[in-house]
Amino acid sequence: MTIQYAILGFLSREPLTGYDLKKLFSESVTLYWSGNNNQIYRALVDLHQASLVTRVTEHQESGPSRKVYTITTNGLAALRDWALTPPELPQLRNPFHVQLAWTAQLDDAELDAQLAAYEEEVRVKYLMVREQESRNTATPQRTARETLIWRNIAANWIAFYENELQWVRALRADLAAL
Amino acid sequence: MTIQYAILGFLSREPLTGYDLKKLFSESVTLYWSGNNNQIYRALVDLHQASLVTRVTEHQESGPSRKVYTITTNGLAALRDWALTPPELPQLRNPFHVQLAWTAQLDDAELDAQLAAYEEEVRVKYLMVREQESRNTATPQRTARETLIWRNIAANWIAFYENELQWVRALRADLAAL
DNA sequence: GTTGCCATGTAAGGTGTTACATGATTTA
DNA sequence: TAAATCATGTAACACCTTACATGGCAAC
Structure with a gap:
């Protein structure tokens, strides 16, 4: 559930593609998702269906076409609501x-x-x-x-x-x- | 996968039932499993099939019958092998x-x-x-x-x-x- | 008489990882 | 010529949690 908000967070700064997000997650140590495609691309589909993001497909001459996701005002509101949600304790497993x-x-x-x-x-x-x-x-x-x-x-x-x-x-x- | 070894560890001290293990897990703060039935009872079936534990059903006069699990020499060997396995990093998700x-x-x-x-x-x-x-x-x-x-x-x-x-x-x- | 303990288990679903699949372009 | 990067997505599976289901006994 939370990865959707992490994605919304990144999109609140700038529009990004699934591939961009994948890199952000896998490069980040503080965000604990491995940056695997399955979660990210599925989350983007869900966010799009919920109208929290818009999607624009850009066809490129060189290389594959890219789908750029932009946060909507609904998305910003959802992100704000979530930020006010009661905090959870850290989960440590050793x-x-x-x-x-x-x-x-x-x-x-x-x-x-x-x-x-x-x-x-x-x-x-x-x-x-x-x-x-x-x-x-x-x-x-x-x-x-x-x-x-x-x-x-x-x-x-x-x-x-x-x-x-x-x-x-x-x-x-x-x-x-x- | 690891919960099986955590169970073997407890059984290396004394024979226990699934219910005992459930309580040990849910009371413990350091072991991060919630002590839910699904994992424990399934793990015990698996351990039994792998001959790492033996099972004895005790029929009680008052209350339900209990299945007491005891670790085998195979089980002790498996626990030892696992203890020598390369350590993993802690996983912290906040x-x-x-x-x-x-x-x-x-x-x-x-x-x-x-x-x-x-x-x-x-x-x-x-x-x-x-x-x-x-x-x-x-x-x-x-x-x-x-x-x-x-x-x-x-x-x-x-x-x-x-x-x-x-x-x-x-x-x-x-x-x-x- | 309702809650809690003992004792077993199943069902369903969410979360997360690795690996697979495709295909073009750029870099070493 | 092999690899890395860009860019999308699917399949399979492991892991973990909550809730459901049953039923007797004890305690308050």
Whole structure:
């Protein structure tokens, strides 16, 4: 359900094609959709049927024709209504916790190897998020308020991975001390 | 796929029924399954077919008959193999970020009301997690190492919500200062 | 007497991912 | 000549949630 509003959000800045949206989603770390076609193209059909967007097909000489979607006033109203909807809690799922919880059969070295692998994964992701934020891709910059919000969303992700790194390092140290 | 291993993990401590597992999942904050019947009972059928668990039906005088599942040596081996599997990154999805990102149409008061509502939701959840951890439910306590791990998993969740609280409070202050 | 607990399961539907399918143009 | 990019879409499947269905017993 939410991906439709994420799409409406992007369209509230400028008209885009499905392909554009696909790239925006797959490049973004903060938006959690993988940018797969199935969801995006279906969502666009739904949004169009609900009159929240209009569609114009542009035939190009070189390359395939593109369908450009533009948000309608209905769409803007829907986006505003949704923005006033009660906030949901973040959903965190950490399969590694489940894995960790049941490592009774592993010896100390095997356990630490798993923790080291996790630490490395988190470190790489952390650097990726930081790097992407420093390049500052796709930030709206419409108002100072919006810029502040977008910077803080990115900061939230950075803090999350920092927290995760600290945690796994502390756990490894505690286990070594045991 | 992972819920099967989470079930195997619980069964590695003691034999349990589907109903027991359902309660364990729905009471646990760190395991992210809602504890719905559909997944659990289907997973148990699958595990049984794969010979990772055995099933014994106990007919009770008072109340319905219960099917008690016990892990097999195959099951223990499967759990061990899985514990050595490469760790996955945590998946965090925060619908509120998406909502926040597109609040350009809201005025300052409306925006802060949303942030306040989010802060309150996080605060309540945070207190719940802390409270549950202090009651220390369902901790295995088989070895010092396992106890340390379980305490740290809980600590990770507490830190996560603490981080989220700090973040939203800082953001509200920043926006107020703007 | 209605709610809650014990205990099993099924149905339906929403959400999300990977892979498949097509085909032209540009870049290495 | 192989690959990446532009641009659309479909198929299959995994995952997860809510609600439905049944029925006895205990507690308030």
